[in-house]
Amino acid sequence: MSFPDFNGSDAQVQWQRFCDLIWYHDDLGIWLDVSRMHVNTSHLEALQPGFEKAFAAMQDLESGSVANADEQRQVGHYWLRAPQLAPSEPVREHISQEVDRIEQFGKDLIGGRIRTPSGEAFTDVLWIGIGGSGLGPKLMIEALQNSGQGLPFHFFDNVDPNGMSTVLAQLGETLKTTLVVTVSKSGGTPEPHLGMEQARHRLEANGGQWAGQAVAVTMLDSKLDQQAQREGWLDRFDMFDWVGGRTSITSAVGLLPGALIGSDIRSFLAGAAQMDEATRVTDLRRNPAALMAASWFLAGEGKGRRDMVVLPYRDRLEVFSRYLQQLVMESLGKRLDRDGNTVNQGIAVYGNKGSTDQHAYVQQLRDGVDNFFATFIEVLQDAGDIPVIQSERPGDFLDGFLQGTRSALTEGGRQSISISMRRFDARRLGALIGLFERAVGLYGELININAYHQPGVEAGKKAAAAVLDLQSRVEAVLNDGASRSVSEIRQALGDGTDESVFWIMRHLTGNERGYSAVGDWSSPATMRFSKG
Known part of the structure; x- marks a missing residue:
């Protein structure tokens, strides 16, 4: 045509x-x-x-x-904006209650009624989320925040240590007055967990009090939810079991940032x-x-x-x-x-x-x-x-x-x-x-x-876990201080490939972790690696 x-x-x-x-x-x-x-x-x-x-x-x-x-x-993301369509009264009530709580939390925090443990007003938000838990909030902030409205946002949406370092440096002393929101549906996703631990370490090192500054967005009774309850975090908001990350923007994942910038989430x-x-x-x-x-x-x-x-x-x-x-x-x-x-x-x-x-x-x-x-x-x-x-x-x-x-x-x-x-x-x-x-x-x-x-995403997660397991075994092989080639390391492991071992060694020697390399990097077979 x-x-x-x-x-x-x-x-x-x-x-x-x-x-x-x-x-x-x-x-x-x-x-x-x-x-x-x-x-x-x-x-x-x-x-x-x-x-x-x-x-x-x-x-x-x-x-x-x-x-x-x-x-x-x-799959119930359509219920989030029309609770009356949800299949049961408890679900309908839960949705409505969460929207009410999010809206009130945003108003109270922006208005200074919710304060840090030291009694100061919150000045910033550090949002920790991956995939839809980072993209949805970023869209809300970029699309709806007006100048001077609500709190400024900072993001950990990757496990790049250089990116984390930059964000933490930007926050500096204001970490003591920063609200830290960790988003993880299952509560066990590695990326937000790693970001949360880094944020917590730096916040407490700067004199902040984690529990009084931390908020969780996760499923009820998840690992993260249990931790937040046990430690007495500032608040917890539900990320419903029936909402996927890529359609979560009308849940707490998008509504909470909207409330914290003073936008009209209703x-x-x-x-x-x-x-x-x-x-x-x-x-x-x-x-x-x-x-x-x-x-x-x-x-x-x-x-x-x-x-x-x-x-x-x-x-x-x-x-x-x-x-x-x-x-x-x-x-x-x-x-x-x-x-x-x-x-x-x-x-x-x-x-x-x-x-x-x-x-x-x-x-x-x-x-x-x-x-x-x-x-x-x-x-x-x-x-x-x-x-x-x-x-x-x-x-x-x-x-x-x-x-x-x-x-x-x-x-x-x-x-x-x-x-x-x-x-x-x-x-x-x-x-x-x-x-x-x-x-x-x-x-x-x-x-x-x-x-x-999302079977492909799950396959990627499993493959990443396998790489991390292989790395830990590579490090164990090199703990004796002996110098080995890539092939010798792989033979000692009993599995993996020369290429996968080479990638791991390139990463380990690229950081100050005690590993050294001798040989020509453009000819991997000539390289020898050791620790100490």
Whole structure:
């Protein structure tokens, strides 16, 4: 299918396509435009039966069916913004109570009613979380925090010791007045545990009192929850068993940072609930998430053969492409379908923000390999405190760059989706997240994969644990002080490979841990290693 000539004799045809393939929500003030994707009404009619099954599956999920069969778990992130949909009264009450507690905690801490053990007001937040437990909070902070509003945030979202060192140095003496939030659903994930121990060590070394400054976001009765109870931490918030990390932003994972920057978390939840309602419509052409999922499906021939390039034209949404990487790629990137067939599905996501980054890669998008579709996101309302100088308005240029880039891609036969918002605030952020969450769910059903488990992630965790075990045994072999080659170390171990041993030795000798190396690093077989 080819595009009409938008500026020539087919302009009226394109206008009709635009009218047929645009969706608008009057109260939210949000448009979705898929008219520049290779999709038409006949395609949508052909896909309607497949979507009927997808709509039914989503209804079962929201009703409480076990959607994550690997872990025998329900998938209930939609209940977080509409507790009345939860399958039992205790769950409904628990959700509502947690939102109340989070909102009050934020108000009391910002207002100075909750203080450090030494009686000082809290000045900063150190947030410790990995994956969705870091990306969701970062999105909330970048998108919603206004200057001078709430507390400044710092993040441990990796186990990079250099990154930790930088953050701790930035905090310095203010660690004594820093709230430390550790997020770990199971309570046993290595990355947040390591970050927590480093933060605790430095905080106490600087005269802080951990228990009075620490908050846990975890499942009830997890290892972390038990520790927080035992030590009398400042507070604990539930990360429900039925919420996955990549869909946890409307739980305490996203709401607590929202409350600590003084954002309107009720409005955030209301926006997500409004979009949830709009995306339950079973008419494909009247459901924005279904329109988006159908466009993804047709663009990639149902095989994920095109990448998703996310281009939000607002600084506040710079983190959004990274957030979508996890939501989309962890959900859809699966080797097996529900029937056990090898399908190797997925949609790769990348991007940053316009107009800055259109200078970085639009050249290839316009003229290079045609293996993507773009997703433009715009906000119509500009900040009111930026004046007109010499008849120039920055917002006009930003809009011009967006429309110009969109047109340039179309002229090159490249596909794009556009999402436009009259204004941007907590409610629209909630709606935007709800739109993509539902599109991912529907697309997963359309291609017959389970969007709610993550066997590849679990495999990576097991492989990392195996490497750490191998390293401990390598160190034990070298404890006698003898000099050994890579092959000799591997033979002493009785397993592993020469390459895996070489990688471990390169790491050990790169730090001041008492290991030395002799030989030519460019010829690993010549190297000899020892301790002491």
